[in-house]
Amino acid sequence: MDFHYDKISEAVIRRLTDYLRCVRIASSSGETLLTSKDISETCGLKPSIIRKDLALFGAYGIKGQGYNTNELTYHLNNILGLNNIKDVILIGAGHLGTAIARYPGFINANFNFIAAFDNDPEKIGGNIGHTNIYSIKELNKYIKENQIEIIVLAVPSSAASGIVENLDSNIVKGILNFTSMVFPGRMNDMYVHNIDLAKELEVISYCMKNCLT
Template identity: 35%
Template sequence: MKKISESAVRRLSLYLRLLQEADAAGAETISSGELADRGGTTSAQVRKDLSLFGSFGKRGLGYSVHELLSRIRSILGLQRSWRVALVGAGKLGSALFSYRDFETRGFDIRAVFDRDPGKVGTELGGLTILADEAMESTVRGLEIDMAILAVPADAAQQVVDRLVKAGVRGILNFAPARLKVPRGVALKNVDVTLELEGLAFAVSAGGQGIGNRE
């Protein structure tokens, strides 16, 4: 498979949301220009992004909203439900768990783990928080596909190693740590501090430093 840039995948996710809005409004077709205007990019960029995955639409007629929605969902792997585990039930983990849009997008959190004895056995959104020691067996038993990491930085790599051995193929990491995973396992890092620093640069540059366009 040819290598696709992270920015292109992000824009694809944005197009998906815009198409869902258009579909909800009853639109049957949409042009690259309309997607560009709503997404803060250019029609040329939209066409370039979509061309990475094949041929879409017809010149002068635009794209079928329903067909493009289906194709993008398939490209992003959203034609199925993903089984997810949350590791870390602190303030960040609890906030992430309460984000109900996960489920509507096809990400089903099946298990929550924590090493704090005060949290183990309590409920979080209808799920009982499980002990850290039960992680491997539970992950295997539930056939977890992905994990969300909301643990301290000094514990993150050990947790990742355990999750990978238990069969997890994708990890979304919120810990401020540089982690290593073997080939075949996808790792995405979300560093809020880095994002804020990028935002500070943009504000300092008068909004001209960085943006949505490429």
């Protein structure tokens, strides 16, 4: 598989995740063949960019027919690195953390919440589904022993910096930050993505205010 990785922008990758969702929806309703036009109608992009994005990674389509949903699912998962189950841990088992751990999208993408951590004695020892909740004091030990590469952060914002600064960046490679603290995208070789649930609503607010298309 020789992808032209060096030329691929993050915008392309983001769109691939959209295509994947569209294919999942189509698959689940029994479709076996999907055209770039079909995908475009679901996710609101133009067919040409969908074809171009997919062609960057190889010719997966059947000319004159479209894309086979199973094949496309496999290839998209493969490109994104989602074909293998990956263990992640959750830090912060409050309302948001709980909702995240139960969110079906993580399961679809093969992410497995192997453990959760909190500082609330009432939560420690409990669980979220099959995910046990441990004391935050055991966090770094757990990361080291289990070589945890990906962390989902859903603690109060005030606690975020302290936790991130103490992570062992030789082991942890990715952080998904749901707090209101902002971290730069790259910190000591760790990828950090900040997610603000309200962000999209702020964008909608602007669009509504200015009557944009």
